[in-house]
Amino acid sequence: MPFRRSDLADLSYFLAIARHRNFRKAATEMGVSASALSHSLRGLEERLKVRLVNRTNRSVTLTAAGDDLHEAIRDPFAAIHEAEDRLNLHRDAPAGRVRINVPDDAATQLLAPVLPEFVARYPDVELDICVDNAMVDVTEGGFDAGIRFGGTVPEDMIAQRLSADFSWVIAGSPAYFERCGEPLHPQDLMHHQCIRIRLGNSRIYKWELERGEESFVLDVPGGVTVNNGSASRALALQGLGLIYMACEGIADLTQRDLLRVTLPEWSSPGEGYFIYYSSRRQVPRGLRLLVDLIREMKPLGL
Template sequence: MFAVDGSCSLMPISRTDLADYNYFLAIARHRNFRRAGLDLGVSASALSHALKGLETRLGIRLLNRTNRSVTLTAAGEELQAAISVPFDQIEQAVDRLNRFRDAPTGRIRINVPSDAASLLIGPVLPAFVARYPDVELDVAVSNHLVDVTDGGFDAGIRYGGTVPEDMIAQRLSAEIRWIVVGSVVYLERYRAPAHPDDLATHRCLRFRIGDDSVYRWEFERGDEEIAVAVPGSLTFDDSRAILEALIGGAGLMYAPEPLVAPLLASGAIRQVLDEWAASGPGFYAYYSSRRQLPTGLRLLIDLVRELKPLGL
């Protein structure tokens, strides 16, 4: 701090100040007290109280808060720019200490779609917990496309074709085959389609993807490629919900083959349009190129690549 006469008078920063600056950075990153609290493992009310205390001690308003939004004041933007790098460096230094421990520690947050949660991450979690019991893993399951950096996540997992170009990506699975299936009940009631164009006369279970658009079913046969905007009165944003409608005979489903493999094996559903099945990019982990890869995240990626629940 500078004294009135212009000389430099240093005021020590207390542990409370350091904690509150960290809270401020989380709030500034998320622009939401509840999400920042989830990131830090504290309540939104505790964050609000800490932020008010910091603003009182500084004598400056850092945030503009309403019932609907949280924005930074000019002073808040300047503070965020000034202290973000030092706090990132501290976090990275602490994480590097993991190599001196008998067992890694830390907390990582990842954002994954429901298919990846059940087919890719779920199968490796027992082994991950057994090997790294002191690493805390927070998995947010969402089929909406999110900015993992702004959302406070260490990484995301998505199908290869949807990974943001400015991110580092690591492949976690082999290509995935996409097929059309229907229940025995449905296919006894309606003639199975022989060509993708025949879907125009069928009931189809449609899927809304991460950007809120309805997915067009894609087909390949030799050099032919077709994308069909299928009809249907039922639209979902979660493939697990579609399965219930599929089994009940509500319509045909366009699905990643690993998701419906158990139902195919049991005979509850059948594949149609076999020769038109298409393959697409598998799952990739992606994370910011601007930050060091946390130890826990590296260990999780390595384990998925080791166990290969969806091939590689």
Template sequence: MQLTRANFGDFIYFLAVARHSSFSRAGVEVGISASALSHAIKGLEARLGVRLLNRTTRSVTLTAAGEELLALISEPVDKIDQAIELLNKFRDEPTGRIRLNVFSDAALLLLAPVLSTFAHRYPDIEVEVSTTNSMVDIVEGGFDAGIRYGATVPEGMIAQSLSPPVRWVVVGTPDYLDRCGMPLHPEDLKQHSCLRFRLGNGRMYNWEFEREGEKLEIPVSGNVVLDETRMMLAMVTQGAGLTYCAEPIVAPLIAEGTLQVVLEDWVSVGPGFHIYYSSYRQVPITLRLLIDLIRELRPLG
């Protein structure tokens, strides 16, 4: 069988199915429906005269022939991807598109301060940002990368740090603290109205504290549960209670006296923001340029 344009395209489809072990997820990556992808692979199998995939209602796995084909063509195709990206470096203006899935804190603190500079410096690169605190499969969603706090990066991803470690603080308005008292120990928070936070995986977040090697996780009480930072900021500044958040989010409000940090000797420090992407993907130059600019401008220091 000769290497025609159609056969080369079907090899790309085969590699996507092999990576995902799923027609639906591979279809999202290559931009066609699962049924069209399955039809293309069946055509490739017919032309090759061998079966490449074992299909059941629950799984898609490689046959022995599929394993051999994967080993033979994955590296050459990766090199073609690398060559295309290399050529992009020689353009007068890099071009392309970046799709990012971003935690709301990262959108406010990390991307907003740099995207205008990025757009001015690279006018032919389009950046699409989807902001959500829910856990999203970036590969299935068709994203090039995600940005989250380091401790919440999904397993199996390659991650690069974009900021220093982050301090996590408890804050409230001076008026609230005058009315309800100043907590002196993390356990005191159980007697306060706290704005609770639900993580992207659906789990309620226990506030974490550390002092001189002692670590605590406090399941605080409160009748308001949020999963979005901006609403949390609006409520805490109105005196609705105490909240727990990354210090950079509230630093301007602390500086102007709108909010006050409590339990300062119990401040916890966690990993900063990380950008992550699938381990099998060649990082496009467009994404590398954005990473380099964030590190250059250092919006979080």
């Protein structure tokens, strides 16, 4: 059965489902409800008289027919989106939609300071920012770009620096130090309550400390593990334990004496934030303008 013009929207919804293998995430990307997405897919399957997706309570997978359709239309639809981006070059005012995947600290510390100016300058550019600390394939996820620390950027991507390098430190609240004392050496951390971090790859991060030629990599103890910086800071402010954090990420708190850095001579250097995107796709004009503005305003140095 030949495709109809009205099938184009349903096919784009199908591609989102194929990318995410999750109706809720696909619906969020497309800006519709999950029920509307499901209705669209059901109508497409009925018109084509073939099942494209297997759905259970726990998983979403493509059928053999769905795999074939996905392979056949993925690149043509990508070419259509690229053509739209190229047309933006001929508009006086940039327009379009840019989707970015970022960790929570990058969203609050890197993007938040520049977004008011970006929206004022480019009101017709729509930014869709997905805050997610897990490492994702930005191309498969339907994103135009991702932001991560330099050492975690996939090697097959084009990357641009967005911030200066960071200095990683250990900090706690005055209440915590009053109750539990202060470590005098990295090995003392093994007798303290630490708030551990689970990385985007599900691994528990081991704290790295350096002083001259000396270094320690510690699997610190702690009864609470979190997967984002905002939660770490909130718990440290409550006096729960010590945190391992980029100094720049807690500067406002240390300046107000809400948190205090301990073992400062053992701070460890780390790469700053980079934005990365596929070399195989046209870079949307809106994305280039956002990168230029971040580099212009330098919210985390450069």
